[in-house]
Amino acid sequence: MMRNRDLAPGTALVTGASSGIGLEFARQLAAWGAALVMVSIDRDDLEREAARIANDYRVPVETLCMDLARPEAANELYRYCWEKELTIDILINNAGIFSFREVARTDPAKIETMLQLHIGTVTRLSRLFAADMCARRRGYLLNMSSLSCWTPYPGIALYTATKAYIRVFTRALACELHDYGVHATVVCPGGIATGLYGLPPRLLKLGVRLGVLMTPERLVRKALNALFRGKKQLIPGLFNRLLIPLAAVMPTRVRLIVKHRMLDE
Numbered sequence: 001m002m003r004n005r006d007l008a009p010g011t012a013l014v015t016g017a018s019s020g021i022g023l024e025f026a027r028q029l030a031a032w033g034a035a036l037v038m039v040s041i042d043r044d045d046l047e048r049e050a051a052r053i054a055n056d057y058r059v060p061v062e063t064l065c066m067d068l069a070r071p072e073a074a075n076e077l078y079r080y081c082w083e084k085e086l087t088i089d090i091l092i093n094n095a096g097i098f099s100f101r102e103v104a105r106t107d108p109a110k111i112e113t114m115l116q117l118h119i120g121t122v123t124r125l126s127r128l129f130a131a132d133m134c135a136r137r138r139g140y141l142l143n144m145s146s147l148s149c150w151t152p153y154p155g156i157a158l159y160t161a162t163k164a165y166i167r168v169f170t171r172a173l174a175c176e177l178h179d180y181g182v183h184a185t186v187v188c189p190g191g192i193a194t195g196l197y198g199l200p201p202r203l204l205k206l207g208v209r210l211g212v213l214m215t216p217e218r219l220v221r222k223a224l225n226a227l228f229r230g231k232k233q234l235i236p237g238l239f240n241r242l243l244i245p246l247a248a249v250m251p252t253r254v255r256l257i258v259k260h261r262m263l264d265e
Helices: 020-031 043-057 073-083 108-136 157-180 201-210 216-228 238-248 252-262
Strands: 011-015 035-040 061-065 090-093 139-144 182-187
Touching (some): 011 020, 011 108, 020 035, 020 090, 020 216, 035 043, 043 061, 073 108, 108 139, 108 157, 108 182, 139 216, 157 182, 182 216
Parallel strands (some): 011 035, 011 090, 090 139
């Protein structure tokens, strides 16, 4: 674990920072002394949470309300940091969306949104900020994937495919950045107790008690430890690591049963 003095006066940029996992990244980084650039599409939540973090941890906090699911978003965000003379030492690509729907029944606009947000923007932000980090020969980059990236699941095909891209891209990027002293980590969590899945609070709490879901606090703590230790990949939780080979050999019939019982409207 890095100490506060190792991060300060470093600056961390966190996307999807107004709630859930992204907000927890912002909190824990601020607690360790990092200044923040918090980015989200939800203006009210973003401003409220940023004010709380600035007050609680006494660190500088910049906010930017932006739709990252656009081809030009990464360049705009990079230019914003450049114009503000913000040196980004830690990049957390967390922003994402989830959809329970078959591809053939998904609105084309939703498909474009997911592709741009998970693939286009993650790739462009990684490239832009990694180039600066390489020039300084110091920096940390973390991209959020998913446990589902390891095998195709009917009903969430787009989500799993884009998260698979993030995993493979980040693993290769980590090797490319190694000689420059820059670290890249991909995190592949299983179920997390956030609002991403649209579950009521009581089911989220039950999932945590049963060990099926992990809290954002625990996930982020593990993710940041992995990042600052230079690990290229993190699959948090023994159960999740055991699930990967089991899911890979799951018969198609079983996958369809799960799909029909859990994903169909």
